[in-house]
Each structure stands twice: as structure tokens, then as C-alpha cells.
Amino acid sequence: MNSQIIDTIKQFDTIIIHRHVRPDPDAYGSQLGLKYLIEQNYPEKRVLAAGEHDFTLDFLGFPDTVEDSDFEGALVIVTDTANTERIDDQRYMKGAKLMKIDHHPNDDAYGEVSLVDTAASSTSELIYELFAYGKSEESWELPAKAARQLYAGIIADTGRFLFPSTTERTFDAAGELIKYDFDRNALHNGLYEMDRSLLHLQGFIYQNFVMDESGAAHVKISMDILKEFGVTATETSLLVGSLGNVKGLKAWVIFIEEETEIRVRLRSKGPVINGLAKEFGGGGHPMASGATAYSWEEADKVIERLKEICSS
Structure with a gap:
């Protein structure tokens, strides 16, 4: 399936990535992590992150402004979203092709291309594994800013590795991601510090x-x-x-x-x-x-x- 995802990405000049409403760190982590990953390895492509921004996630990043015209001929990828009702920005159907990458139960099997793995701790974990495949088969590189996003998504969705969804593959992914140059302490503070x-x-x-x-x-x-x-x-x-x-x-x-x-x-x-x-x-x-x-x-x-x- 990873090979089909990569082949599909190669076919489009514009890629718009959506995630779910009321986003959490895995929604942002998988969406922005994938955006930065594609930009790194296909710099000629235009990659946009759609959706309404949640100010509590300022420390992770910000979505892009996406115009109606951007969807014309675009590949739309939806991450971390089980059903179409929860997709943030319902213009997702305006693209030329729809792809789903998710770890929730696949009750709503939307998308012409779909990668759904409920055994994964998070969608960010799946994006990391997509990178690992791309590294092996396509000589992909992972920028540090993408590693930061994916690590944030993994530790948030596993409750800092406390939830039963945490597996050996989760630790393998996290162990590789922390090798990249980003400030883990600052990231943890952003995730868990609270106002009085x-x-x-x-x-x-x-x-x-x-x-x-x-x-x-x-x-x-x-x-x-x-x-x-x-x-x-x-x-x-x-x-x-x-x-x-x-x-x-x-x-x-x-x-x-x-x-x-x-x-x-x-x-x-x-x-x-x-x-x-x-x-x-x-x-x-x-x-x-x-x-x-x-x-x-x-x-x-x-x-x-x-x-x-x-x-x-």
C-alpha cells in the first residue's frame, strides 16, 4: 500500500492535506508531517494543509490558506479522520482524487486510495512508516521539522506511551524520530503545560x-x-x-x-x-x-x- 501511496503522490502537482475538525496533536502531526515530507522529496510540488486552525496547537504549526481554485486537478489526502462528516473543510471532494490515511476503525471507507491500520498507535506512526518505505525504495529524506510533527502525534496519541495502543513498532518509530534535530523539551512543554x-x-x-x-x-x-x-x-x-x-x-x-x-x-x-x-x-x-x-x-x-x- 505504501508503494501505491507514493505512486499516487508522484502523479499530482498540487496536493492538499486535510484532517479532522477539533484537531489534536496527531491530526496536526500527521497532516503537517506529511506536508513537510512531500515538500522535502518533491520540491516541485505544491503542498497545502487545509482546515481551521486551533490556537491551542500554535506550538506545532499553522494550516495554509486554501482557495477553491487550488482543488482543481489536486490530490486530496485526508489524515487521521475516520468518517467524512469529521473532515475539516468539506471542499475535500473538489479534488481530482481522494486518499485516506488513518488508524481509526474503517467504518466509512472513503477514498479511491486508502491506508487504514487500526493496529497503529497513531496516524503519525503510519506517516513515519510511509517515510521508512520511501527511504528504502525512493531514497526519501525526512526533514527535522517533519520528524518533530510525527513524534508529537505519536506521544500525544499514546499518552506518552502509556496507552495499550503503544507497540514495539511505536517505540521503533519514536526511537528513530528522536535522532532528528528538534527540541523535545520545548515540544513536551507545548503539549502538556497548562495555564493556571x-x-x-x-x-x-x-x-x-x-x-x-x-x-x-x-x-x-x-x-x-x-x-x-x-x-x-x-x-x-x-x-x-x-x-x-x-x-x-x-x-x-x-x-x-x-x-x-x-x-x-x-x-x-x-x-x-x-x-x-x-x-x-x-x-x-x-x-x-x-x-x-x-x-x-x-x-x-x-x-x-x-x-x-x-x-x-
């Missing part, structure tokens, strides 16, 4: 989460609470794993209220929860998923279903 306001909200989560005898836990963060702590809904993504160290906890959900919907962030230490996410219009990994609720009554239904899953 966010730490105060984390304290609120610790004080107010509810866990029942099944091992299911939840916490509700309303817009009033966000306003009280001076935190945006987007910034709360850094707090999703906060309850992971609670003894006896099996799975948890954090609800974040926005103007028109409630974000549902699900995490698990054992029970599979992506089926629950799908029930509420979402999806994701077996142990890390997201969905949307449109009322607190609907959020309560998520809690009840999570209790059932943890009790079974």
Missing part, C-alpha cells in the same frame, strides 16, 4: 466527578463553569485524561457544554466504548471516543449506557 485557569478547572473535575459501583464516572462542565474558570471548550481537550488515575475506575465521560451542543468525551481503561459513541452520532477508538449530545437529558442517557457497559 485550566489547572483550576482540573481541580474542579477532581472535586466534582461522580463514580458509581460499576466503575463508571462522569463530570458535567456547563458554559457557566467554563466562564467561571475562564476556559474555552476547546482548551478542555487537555483535561480529558484527568480521571485516568482514579482507583477502581473503568471508564468515564466528560461533558462540555457549548452554545448549540454538548461535547461528549469518552475514555476507558478496559470496556470498549466506541460503540456507545456511535449510538450518539460519534465514534473513535475502542478506549477513546467522542460524540455529541443536544441536551443534558441526552447526556444522562450516555451516563446510563456507560454504567451498563461497565457493569457487563
Whole structure:
């Protein structure tokens, strides 16, 4: 499959890379890492990164301004995005050919060319392996700025190598990437440092989460609470794993209220929860998923279903 991806890339002068809405470091890491990788080895090609920027990821980089005309005759590559509804910038269909590179379950098998590997820790890991193949077969080179992006995506999606998705191939990739010249300490600080306001909200989560005898836990963060702590809904993504160290906890959900919907962030230490996410219009990994609720009554239904899953 890597050979087909490279052959396809060779055929196009313009390549536009998309990723999912509400991006995380693996979305940026795989998107920008691939952009820099292609630019390094095919400098004659025009490579653009599409999507709305998330200011919490300023330390990683910025997407490009992409015009409608750029899509004419272009190859569109979507990274780290399981289904078409979650692709940031729905102009992705305007290109001449569509490619998918992802590590989520392939429930929405879009794209004429597709590389989906759910055994990979992250899409950034898959991009590294694409480079490794290209290095062997095409004498590809990996610039340090691409290595930085891919390393960021890997350590973020593995929880600094703590999640079960971490495998020997993950460590192999990370071990090669740290050989490149980028400041790992600065990168780690960008990934994990928090403003005081966010730490105060984390304290609120610790004080107010509810866990029942099944091992299911939840916490509700309303817009009033966000306003009280001076935190945006987007910034709360850094707090999703906060309850992971609670003894006896099996799975948890954090609800974040926005103007028109409630974000549902699900995490698990054992029970599979992506089926629950799908029930509420979402999806994701077996142990890390997201969905949307449109009322607190609907959020309560998520809690009840999570209790059932943890009790079974």
C-alpha cells in the first residue's frame, strides 16, 4: 500500500492535506508531517494543509490558506479522520482524487486510495512508516521539522506511551524520530503545560466527578463553569485524561457544554466504548471516543449506557 501511496503522490502537482475538525496533536502531526515530507522529496510540488486552525496547537504549526481554485486537478489526502462528516473543510471532494490515511476503525471507507491500520498507535506512526518505505525504495529524506510533527502525534496519541495502543513498532518509530534535530523539551512543554485557569478547572473535575459501583464516572462542565474558570471548550481537550488515575475506575465521560451542543468525551481503561459513541452520532477508538449530545437529558442517557457497559 505504501508503494501505491507514493505512486499516487508522484502523479499530482498540487496536493492538499486535510484532517479532522477539533484537531489534536496527531491530526496536526500527521497532516503537517506529511506536508513537510512531500515538500522535502518533491520540491516541485505544491503542498497545502487545509482546515481551521486551533490556537491551542500554535506550538506545532499553522494550516495554509486554501482557495477553491487550488482543488482543481489536486490530490486530496485526508489524515487521521475516520468518517467524512469529521473532515475539516468539506471542499475535500473538489479534488481530482481522494486518499485516506488513518488508524481509526474503517467504518466509512472513503477514498479511491486508502491506508487504514487500526493496529497503529497513531496516524503519525503510519506517516513515519510511509517515510521508512520511501527511504528504502525512493531514497526519501525526512526533514527535522517533519520528524518533530510525527513524534508529537505519536506521544500525544499514546499518552506518552502509556496507552495499550503503544507497540514495539511505536517505540521503533519514536526511537528513530528522536535522532532528528528538534527540541523535545520545548515540544513536551507545548503539549502538556497548562495555564493556571485550566489547572483550576482540573481541580474542579477532581472535586466534582461522580463514580458509581460499576466503575463508571462522569463530570458535567456547563458554559457557566467554563466562564467561571475562564476556559474555552476547546482548551478542555487537555483535561480529558484527568480521571485516568482514579482507583477502581473503568471508564468515564466528560461533558462540555457549548452554545448549540454538548461535547461528549469518552475514555476507558478496559470496556470498549466506541460503540456507545456511535449510538450518539460519534465514534473513535475502542478506549477513546467522542460524540455529541443536544441536551443534558441526552447526556444522562450516555451516563446510563456507560454504567451498563461497565457493569457487563
